[in-house]
Amino acid sequence: MIMAINVEQTKKYYKDIKQEDLCDCNYCKNYYLQVKDAYPKVAEFLDSIGIDIEKPFETSPLEPDEHGMLEYCICQYIVIGSAPSELSKEIENVKIDISESHPSTDLIQEHFVIDIYPICLKWIL
Numbered sequence: 001m002i003m004a005i006n007v008e009q010t011k012k013y014y015k016d017i018k019q020e021d022l023c024d025c026n027y028c029k030n031y032y033l034q035v036k037d038a039y040p041k042v043a044e045f046l047d048s049i050g051i052d053i054e055k056p057f058e059t060s061p062l063e064p065d066e067h068g069m070l071e072y073c074i075c076q077y078i079v080i081g082s083a084p085s086e087l088s089k090e091i092e093n094v095k096i097d098i099s100e101s102h103p104s105t106d107l108i109q110e111h112f113v114i115d116i117y118p119i120c121l122k123w124i125l
């Protein structure tokens with residue numbers, strides 16, 4: 001099912017992303033700091049296809065609720081390779097799907113984008 005993904009190139013793509021390439025808004029910082037510990041099985045799955053969960057392409061945070069929880073209604077990740085006809089999973093109540101709409105990526109290599117949602121984290125900043 002995930003044969004079309006180029007795991008080696010995806011790994012390299014994430015390795016080449018530097019801290020300063022990432023969005024530095026507080027919503028994103030809050031995400032980088034906690035997402036891996038909060039969703040270890042999602043992180044493990046993403047890692048198995050070469051994705052570093054701490055380096056999202058795009059996140060869409062809502063406002064923190066009265067309990068100080070912040071929902072990211074969609075988080076997007078770039079994957080190098082061609083999209084499998086189907087990639088639909090649910091891990092730790094997080095859905096993982098091929099994205100149907102996302103900002104332009106400026107990548108020349110063949111790639112696609114996945115959506116993971118929702119991610120709920122404490123607002124710690």
Ligand SMILES: [Zn+2]
Nearest residue numbers: 023024025028
């Ligand atoms: Zn941001």
